[in-house]
Amino acid sequence: MDWTQTLFWFFFAMTIGSAVFVVTVRNLVHAAFWLMITLFCVAALYVFLKADFLAATQVVVYVGGILVLVLFGVMMTSGKLDLNLKLERGQMISSGIISIALLAILFLIVRRTNWQTAETQFDSEGTTSSIGEAIMGEFLLPFEVVSIVLLIALIGAVLITRKEVKKEDAA
Amino acid sequence: MRLEHYLYISIILFSLGVFAVLTRRNAISILMGVELILNSCNLNFVAFSSFITRDITGQMIALFGIVLAAAEAAVFLSIILSIYNEFSSINPDQTDTLKG
Structure with missing residues (x-):
C-alpha cells in the first residue's frame, strides 16, 4: 500500500469520525x-480528486469565513442559556431511525449501481487557469447571477440585523 | 480510491447532517448540519466530474455551491441574531409565535 492510499484512508476515517x-x-x-476538522478533511479529499483550486476555496471560504461566522453566532447568542445541548429521547430515536434508513437506502443505491467510471481518473497540472477561463466563458451568466445573489444576501443580512430607527430620529 | 469510496463518505456526511437538523435544539447546530449536507453534495459533484465526465464542470458547480453556502450562512446568522434579540433564545421549540 503506497503513501497516497494510506493518506486517503486516513482522511476517509477522519472525515467520518469528526462529522460524527x-x-x-x-x-x-x-x-x-x-x-472545522471535517471541512479541512473534505478539502483534502478535493486534493485527492485533483481539484486543487476548489480545495483552496474550501479552506478559505468555509474554514475562514463560514466557521468564523458560526463561532461568532455561538458567542453572540450563548450569553444566558447554557451551551450544553440536551436531547429528548423520543425525538432522538425517531430521528435516528430516519437517518439510518436514509443511509441504508443511499448505501444500497451506491452499491447496486454499475458505475460507468473512466479507466483513468481526471488529471491536470492545476485547475486554476481552466476554472478562470470557464468562469469568463461558459459560466459567465451563472457567475454574474451569483455575484448579484451575494450582494442581495449582504444587504439583506444588514437590513435584518440592524436596529429599528424611529421616525423622529430619522427626521 | 474508487468513485464508490467518495460516495460512501458523501452519504455518511449527508445522513449525519440530516440527523443533526432533526435532533438539535439550537439553531446554530442546525446550521452546522446544513453545512454538512452542503459539503456532501459538493463532494458528490467533484467526485462524479473526476471519475465520469473527467472535466471541470462538476468543480464549477461545487464552486457555485460554496458561494451560495456562504450567502446562506450570512443570512441564516443574521436571522438567528434578530430572533435572539426578540426571544432571548434560539431554541426552535420556543420561537413559536406564529403557531395557532
Whole structure:
C-alpha cells in the first residue's frame, strides 16, 4: 500500500469520525471546532480528486469565513442559556431511525449501481487557469447571477440585523 | 480510491447532517448540519466530474455551491441574531409565535 492510499484512508476515517463528533458532541463550541476538522478533511479529499483550486476555496471560504461566522453566532447568542445541548429521547430515536434508513437506502443505491467510471481518473497540472477561463466563458451568466445573489444576501443580512430607527430620529 | 469510496463518505456526511437538523435544539447546530449536507453534495459533484465526465464542470458547480453556502450562512446568522434579540433564545421549540 503506497503513501497516497494510506493518506486517503486516513482522511476517509477522519472525515467520518469528526462529522460524527459534530453531530453528537454536547458543547456547541466543541462542535464548531469538530466541524472545522471535517471541512479541512473534505478539502483534502478535493486534493485527492485533483481539484486543487476548489480545495483552496474550501479552506478559505468555509474554514475562514463560514466557521468564523458560526463561532461568532455561538458567542453572540450563548450569553444566558447554557451551551450544553440536551436531547429528548423520543425525538432522538425517531430521528435516528430516519437517518439510518436514509443511509441504508443511499448505501444500497451506491452499491447496486454499475458505475460507468473512466479507466483513468481526471488529471491536470492545476485547475486554476481552466476554472478562470470557464468562469469568463461558459459560466459567465451563472457567475454574474451569483455575484448579484451575494450582494442581495449582504444587504439583506444588514437590513435584518440592524436596529429599528424611529421616525423622529430619522427626521 | 474508487468513485464508490467518495460516495460512501458523501452519504455518511449527508445522513449525519440530516440527523443533526432533526435532533438539535439550537439553531446554530442546525446550521452546522446544513453545512454538512452542503459539503456532501459538493463532494458528490467533484467526485462524479473526476471519475465520469473527467472535466471541470462538476468543480464549477461545487464552486457555485460554496458561494451560495456562504450567502446562506450570512443570512441564516443574521436571522438567528434578530430572533435572539426578540426571544432571548434560539431554541426552535420556543420561537413559536406564529403557531395557532
